[in-house]
Amino acid sequence: MDYSPGSGLFVYIKQSPGSLQLPGPYFALSVRCLAEGGLHPRLGFTPNPHRALRLNVHLALPFCRRKIGRVFTFYMKFLLARKERMTQIFQENGDVKAGTILKTTPLTVTQVKTADGADGYNAIQVAFEDQKESRVSKPVLGHTKGKAFKVIKEFRVENPADYTVGSEITLETFAVGDGVTIAGTSKGKGFAGGVQRYGFKGGRRSHGQKHSEREVGSIGGGGRAGGRVAKGMRMGGRMGTDRVTITSLKVLHVDAAKGEIIISGAIPGARGSLVEIISA
Template sequence: MKGIIGKKIGMTSIFTPDGKQTACTIIEAGPCVVTQVKTADTDGYSALQLGFGDKKEKHSNKSEINHFSKSQTAPKSFVKEFRNYFEDKNLGDTITVDIFAEGDKVDVVGTTKGKGFQGVVKRHGFSGVGEKSHGQHDRQRAPGSIGGSSYPSRVFKGMRMAGRMGNDRVKLKGLKVVKIFSDKNYILVSGSVPGHNGSIVLIQK
């Protein structure tokens, strides 16, 4: 599996040669530095640790500075492991968006926007109890009954109720690489990608 760490820039649309308009997400992918090479002999599994985004040295502790100095690079803000990388890389190597090609199918992992504590109408799509009647003025967005009385005399686990919404890790599979701008480290993938603009995403193949 090959992959890279990127930052979501925003969305745009481009026209394909046949004249069709395609909605795309712009991701600034890399450049990423190989900060650690893990092998089955030393670590029990094979993986590459990649770092993305420079961090000021005054905001890093000594263990971080020492770790990144082994790969001759500045401390990184984001670090991620990719298991069983598609090719051998050495400590300190740079990985750019050129590992992908236009037309490739990739998986993008991101964290969805956090919505805070939400009710059942927004969180689960409930329609509410119904219209107002005499003496009822706050039932439009109410959840309704959640359990029985004598049986089962409890609320089943997994009952859809109000609660925290969003801020979940989501993987979108099979997104098409529409265009690559190597000079700007930009990659355009079809469709939307979870997360707000400026959030960190992982692109895998």
């Protein structure tokens, strides 16, 4: 049987709580990690043991999110930083690249979670930026061994044994040219109408119209929705302050002495907002 890419082979898999079985070179897919060829090596998933799975063995990503269930990404490198400002970087060939300066300090590992332990999954908890002890609750201070931090976040990792509580993750983990994914919180715009929020064109500007230039118009709540507002209807409301993720960015410059890293392009958020830097 042909298992080569493009063969269009679909297999029916009877799922079990322990593992999934695929024919040929695609075999023994662990619940914790898709480890064999053709599948993304940094993904883990929890299968549904109560139904069979129809899966194209060469298209496990991105369809596995729909067909298998929860999919967890194991991050190889990551950092937390604060957005500073935009700048320009001149390349050796004379090209000018726009970039955003991010300011960071070493992350402190506060907890290591393992799949064999009580947590049931591999992850590490890191803390960022020092804080006054008076602004942190005593339960949190006890968890962080008496050290106060502003931000505590968790990242899933493939090998939690590589980290120990109290160790630091520094800026040197990234190098110029590395591909990264950036996640941040977009700027808040306050209450916005349909024209600004969704790009509606508004009403007619003809004779007899009054104040209709920026109206949303009918929302079809009668026969369509049964006399109510349908869920997901695009209307005026609070705009911004959403989590935004941007992929396919590059590291343009790293200055460990200043604690600065420059990422290509624009990054969501206002100056001083928290940004996650994750290896692509």
